[in-house]
Amino acid sequence: MSSATRDGRDWRPDYLVSIDPRKCIGCGRCYKVCGREVMTLKGLNEDDEMIDLDDDDDEVEKKVMVMNDDGACIGCGACARVCPTNCQTHAPA
Numbered sequence: 001m002s003s004a005t006r007d008g009r010d011w012r013p014d015y016l017v018s019i020d021p022r023k024c025i026g027c028g029r030c031y032k033v034c035g036r037e038v039m040t041l042k043g044l045n046e047d048d049e050m051i052d053l054d055d056d057d058d059e060v061e062k063k064v065m066v067m068n069d070d071g072a073c074i075g076c077g078a079c080a081r082v083c084p085t086n087c088q089t090h091a092p093a
Contacts (some may be wrong), residue, residue, distance in 0.1 A: 013075020015091035019065050021048075023087035026063030030079035030088070041069035041077070 005011050016038055031039050041052045043060035050066065051059060065087075080088055 015073045015075045018089045020087045021064045024064040029082040033078040036072040
């Protein structure tokens with residue numbers, strides 16, 4: 001899929017398709033720039049299993065961003081521009 005900017009230049013969206021939990025530091029910068037709830041914050045326990053965050057975070061070894069609603073991504077790339085660890089993979093439709 002491709003489109004054009006307001007002044008007619010070609011533009012091809014690159015959609016967020018995955019987040020590498022080994023690289024992600026859970027800073028939340030990507031979440032803050034995305035108004036579409038494409039990502040959410042989860043916890044990793046000592047067995048590297050994803051767990052929900054709650055009031056009792058004793059089991060959480062590390063917090064990471066994960067895909068929440070990948071169909072909501074519009075391919076703007078804002079999340080990639082603010083990510084300090086380059087943990088995201090983007091691809092065209």
